Amino acid sequence: MARFLVSRLAGVVLILLLVCLFTFGVFFVLSPDPAVQICGKNCTPELIERIRDNLGLDEPLLTQFLTFVSGLFAGRTYGVGESATHCAAPCLGYSFQSSQPVWEMITDRLPVSVTVAVGAAVLWLLVGVVGGLVGALKRGTWWDRSAMVVALAGISIPNYVFALLLQYVLVVELEWLPFPQAVPFSEDPTRWFQNYLMPWIVLAFAYASVYARLTRANVIDTLEENYVRTARAKGLPGRLVIRRHALRPALTPVVTIFGMDFAGLLGGALITETVFGLNGVGKMTADSIARNDQPVIMGVTLLAAAFVVVGNVVVDLVYTALDPRVRVRSA
Amino acid sequence: MTTIPTEALAREEGAPSATDGAPPPGRVWRALLTDRGAALSAAYILLIVLMALFAPLIVKVSGWGPYEFDQTAIDPDLAGTPIGGWGGAGGEHWFGVEPGNGRDIFARIVYGARASMLIAISATVLTTLLGVVFGLLAGFFGGRVDWVISRVMDFLMAFPALIFMIAILSALPAGNRATLLVVVISLFGWPYLARVVRGQTMTLAQREFVEAARASGASRTAIVFREILPNLRSTIIVLTTLAVPGYIGTEAGLSFLGVGVVPPTPSWGQMIASSVNWYSVVPTYFAIPGVFLFLLVLSFTVLGDRLRAVLDREGAR
Numbered sequence: 001m002a003r004f005l006v007s008r009l010a011g012v013v014l015i016l017l018l019v020c021l022f023t024f025g026v027f028f029v030l031s032p033d034p035a036v037q038i039c040g041k042n043c044t045p046e047l048i049e050r051i052r053d054n055l056g057l058d059e060p061l062l063t064q065f066l067t068f069v070s071g072l073f074a075g076r077t078y079g080v081g082e083s084a085t086h087c088a089a090p091c092l093g094y095s096f097q098s099s100q101p102v103w104e105m106i107t108d109r110l111p112v113s114v115t116v117a118v119g120a121a122v123l124w125l126l127v128g129v130v131g132g133l134v135g136a137l138k139r140g141t142w143w144d145r146s147a148m149v150v151a152l153a154g155i156s157i158p159n160y161v162f163a164l165l166l167q168y169v170l171v172v173e174l175e176w177l178p179f180p181q182a183v184p185f186s187e188d189p190t191r192w193f194q195n196y197l198m199p200w201i202v203l204a205f206a207y208a209s210v211y212a213r214l215t216r217a218n219v220i221d222t223l224e225e226n227y228v229r230t231a232r233a234k235g236l237p238g239r240l241v242i243r244r245h246a247l248r249p250a251l252t253p254v255v256t257i258f259g260m261d262f263a264g265l266l267g268g269a270l271i272t273e274t275v276f277g278l279n280g281v282g283k284m285t286a287d288s289i290a291r292n293d294q295p296v297i298m299g300v301t302l303l304a305a306a307f308v309v310v311g312n313v314v315v316d317l318v319y320t321a322l323d324p325r326v327r328v329r330s331a
Numbered sequence: 332m333t334t335i336p337t338e339a340l341a342r343e344e345g346a347p348s349a350t351d352g353a354p355p356p357g358r359v360w361r362a363l364l365t366d367r368g369a370a371l372s373a374a375y376i377l378l379i380v381l382m383a384l385f386a387p388l389i390v391k392v393s394g395w396g397p398y399e400f401d402q403t404a405i406d407p408d409l410a411g412t413p414i415g416g417w418g419g420a421g422g423e424h425w426f427g428v429e430p431g432n433g434r435d436i437f438a439r440i441v442y443g444a445r446a447s448m449l450i451a452i453s454a455t456v457l458t459t460l461l462g463v464v465f466g467l468l469a470g471f472f473g474g475r476v477d478w479v480i481s482r483v484m485d486f487l488m489a490f491p492a493l494i495f496m497i498a499i500l501s502a503l504p505a506g507n508r509a510t511l512l513v514v515v516i517s518l519f520g521w522p523y524l525a526r527v528v529r530g531q532t533m534t535l536a537q538r539e540f541v542e543a544a545r546a547s548g549a550s551r552t553a554i555v556f557r558e559i560l561p562n563l564r565s566t567i568i569v570l571t572t573l574a575v576p577g578y579i580g581t582e583a584g585l586s587f588l589g590v591g592v593v594p595p596t597p598s599w600g601q602m603i604a605s606s607v608n609w610y611s612v613v614p615t616y617f618a619i620p621g622v623f624l625f626l627l628v629l630s631f632t633v634l635g636d637r638l639r640a641v642l643d644r645e646g647a648r
Contacts, residue, residue, distance in 0.1 A: 018486060026502045156629035158580055160587055160603060161621035164610045172611045267493035271584065275607065285494070289501045290589060301498045 008316065012309050019305040020072070023298050024065050054078050072302075092299035097291055102299035105284060112280035116272065117265045119196055120203035121258075128208035129254060132215025137242070139220065147212060154209030159268065163202045163275040170198065195278075203272045207261060211254060218250040225249075252322050256315050263311025266304040362641045369637035372630035379627055383444040390442070393425055395435035397442040397597050405433040412612060429605070430613045439597040440623055446586075446598040447627065450509055451578040454516040458578075459571050461521035463563070466528025471536055471555055477529070484522035492519040493584070500590040508593050512585065516578055524570050531566055535559050565642040572635035576628040583624055599624045 052058055055078065059067070067076060071091035078085050078094075087093070092102035131151065135144040170177045177198065183191040222228060223246055231241045269282035277283070281300060288296035363369045382389060390396055405428060406412050413428050426436040469480040496515045503511060535541060536559065544558050583600030585591035592598035599620040606617035 015486060023498065026499055152629065152632065153625075156576065156632055157625050158583060158587075158600075158603075158621070158628070160584070161617065161625060164603070164607065164617045165621070168610055168614050168617075172614075270493070270497075271588070274588075285497070286588060289497055292501060294502065297498050297501060301494050304494045 008313050015309050020069055023301050027294050027298050093295040095293055095296050097293045102295050109281045109284050112278055113269050116199050116269055119200040121262055123200050124204035124208040128211025129215050131212035135216040136219035151209035151212045154205045159202050160271050160275055166198055199272050199276045203268050222246045222250040256319055259311050259315030263307040359641055366637050368633050372634040375630045379444050382441050383448040386441045386445055390438045393437050395438050397438040401433040426619050427615055430609050443597040443599045446592050447579055450512050450582045451575055453513040454578045455575050457517040458520040462524030463528055466525035467532055470529040470532025487522050497590050516581055535562055569639040572638055576631040580628055
């Protein structure tokens with residue numbers, strides 16, 4: 001077990017380093033001169049020179065990359081002498097637009113994104129797993145069919161279309177919900193809840209659909225296994241067969257996928273937050289894309305990758321705990 | 332977002348198991364055509380393909396091109412809201428006009444189908460090629476080749492693909508966006524197919540008929556192409572069909588976010604993006620491209636599902 005952990009962690013570090021290299025490559029090699037972009041409209045050649053000097057853009061690429069990576073762990077100092085600014089670890093650089101440290105921009109907006117993500121995750125797990133179970137246990141009935149039709153729609157509808165549709169129906173036509181507007185929980189809990197309700201539903205719909213289909217297929221498969229037949233044959237009541245023998249193996253894959261999906265949620269949050277005007281990390285990313293604010297995009301990319309990679313390790317550990325057959329999983 | 336279903340579907344249900352030979356195509360076709368869902372889906376896909384192919388002709392019939400501004404169809408006093416109900420739909424403009432500039436929505440839908448289909452199909456071809464080649468290589472040769480390919484796949488699959496695509500696309504100069512989109516989508520898409528192909532190749536390589544071929548002196552190339560590849564046919568067809576909706580959604584999503592197809596070239600995702608500010612006033616503006624996009628993704632998903640069911644059933648015979 002210890003050896004397994006160590007090798008996994010080494011893998012994580014390696015992958016994160018590769019991610020750094022990749023993002024670094026994309027932004028500093030492919031894109032046009034960052035100094036010109038920071039400089040903005042009232043630019044002089046001297047100013048560009050100073051920025052370049054400040055950011056160390058004249059250094060060889062390898063040196064730049066190493067400074068960048070060490071900045072992540074130990075912080076770094078831009079410029080020299082009086083104009084020097086220290087960027088504490090983890091240093092992701094400064095926004096081209098607002099000159100704020102990227103790390104601070106992300107942590108400021110993280111609570112909103114986490115609220116969206118956690119709420120949606122609870123919703124999709126509940127709806128997805130219950131929907132899938134109902135489908136599997138009442139296979140072929142009206143319940144099963146309608147659940148699967150809804151799930152098919154959920155997989156097929158792009159979430160921004162669903163978001164607009166929901167907003168149009170619930171807010172404009174039926175007026176069940178007020179126009180989305182950010183209100184802190186402490187001020188007005190009802191309004192806060194109403195504000196997050198649509199983002200939760202939108203983000204959860206596609207996932208819930210996938211989970212429902214997966215759960216249904218898994219439960220149906222497990223119910224056909226020999227040990228379930230054995231349990232039935234020895235006279236165990238149906239409900240106990242399902243609870244004791246069928247559920248655990250059927251739901252283990254759901255746990256695996258859940259970990260990965262939750263870690264990768266930032267992609268989904270991007271669109272949902274933009275459409276509903278929630279000021280989270282996703283919307284910030286979308287805005288940065290529009291303004292070509294590369295340090296911010298790069299910071300978010302790195303963070304998102306870190307989430308996914310760490311999420312994968314957690315999934316592996318949980319999986320090992322849940323399924324005794326897989327004590328050590330090979331790649 | 333839209334990439335979610337791609338990944339999820341690839342993980343979700345995998346492929347039909349590797350069986351001895353694929354079922355005869357004739358029987359599969361017949362089974363699919365008698366299935367109402369599959370037939371309807373295929374019909375819709377065919378419709379969109381024809382629309383994309385004959386876009387210039389269709390637009391001649393409908394009367395308005397995708398880049399023409401019809402100032403008479405919008406009301407300047409109401410900030411450019413289309414005149415008439417349903418977003419200005421009628422005999423003149425079949426699906427109404429875009430608020431603000433009066434471009435014909437029908438023409439833009441027809442031309443938008445070109446962007447969607449072209450990008451989705453090219454990405455599918457490229458990912459299939461990459462996925463099959465690397466999957467076969469890794470599965471058949473094993474050892475060091477397998478190790479390297481598997482690590483690259485792990486690396487690519489470990490990422491939130493959408494954010495990476497956005498990062499790359501926003502960093503690259505605008506240039507030829509369609510090609511860039513295809514390359515970027517394929518770069519992150521091929522491991523999902525390759526992983527399954529690798530696994531099935533490993534199983535197939537142990538089978539008696541491969542051993543027999545080897546014993547009778549067939550070259551390794553011949554074994555891979557004549558013995559193993561034909562047995563992977565069902566898997567490849569099903570996974571590819573199921574991957575297409577993901578690519579369509581991804582293209583639309585990236586265009587929606589402003590890093591995909593560049594205006595004024597129409598794309599469904601981009602049309603939906605520009606409708607965001609008008610959704611409460613002119614709901615048809617987002618609803619029309621939304622419905623077209625939804626049905627296209629739905630059709631490919633249903634077709635893929637049914638295809639797998641048929642191949643599974645026929646394969647089990």
